[in-house]
Amino acid sequence: KVSDWRRAEAQLNLLWLQANKVAQATDVTPKLMLPVVDPFGSSPEDAARLTRGQWHMPLGPVKGLTRWVEAAGVFIVTRDLGTPRIDGLSQRRGAISVVLLNSTAPIDRRRLTLAHELGHLVLHNEYADPDMELQANQFAAEILMPEAAIKPFLHDLTLARLEAMKLEWGVSMQALIQRAVSLNTMDRSRQAALYKQLSSRGQRVCERGRIAFPMNQLR
Secondary structure (H helix, E strand, O other): OHHHHHHHHHHHHHHHHHHHHHHHHOOOOOOOOOOOOOOOOOOHHHHHHHHHHHHOOOOOOOOOHHHHHHHOOEEEEEEOOOOOOOOEEEEEEOOEEEEEEEOOOOHHHHHHHHHHHHHHHHHOOOOOOOOHHHHHHHHHHHHHOOHHHHHHHOOOOOHHHHHHHHHHHOOOHHHHHHHHHHOOOOOHHHHHHHHHHHHHOOOOOOOOOOOOOOHHHOO
């Protein structure tokens, strides 16, 4: 609903004002730099690789995503946004950046949303594009599931393998399936078959392993 979105935006604006006051009252220098990338000059995947490289992130799964983003000076707040239809929002004005995440979302989805909003902060601070959401999704996929590290493991996927990879990589099984399709290690028919299996097990909305997923993978 428009009212839900406006309420969430109002919260984000207030959080930015509060974050700005905190920044003015303290003398804290971020350990990492938050890049600014022209989405017209480079792909979202290249921007994600640039970010990982500048931050010296390990090649494999991202441990403690929140710590990495906060180290770049980003304020991250988690709240119940009153609707499951809004995963998160972000705002970057000057040197202050804020990400607001929906606390009711599963941990794996929150991680993906945080990576998505990081993509907006990096790509769309100064530049707007009609494909902003797609670009942020592509950025998030490369940040959390870098092609060079994950592609060899995305062949011949089964639900059992997806469940194990979910705990290792900290993303949902559906995100792993979508990544396999985007990297051409899975065709659309196999994707549809796996989605059907998830649906038959009642896991399209609430995947197995969500509760057991370690909290420190987000923080």
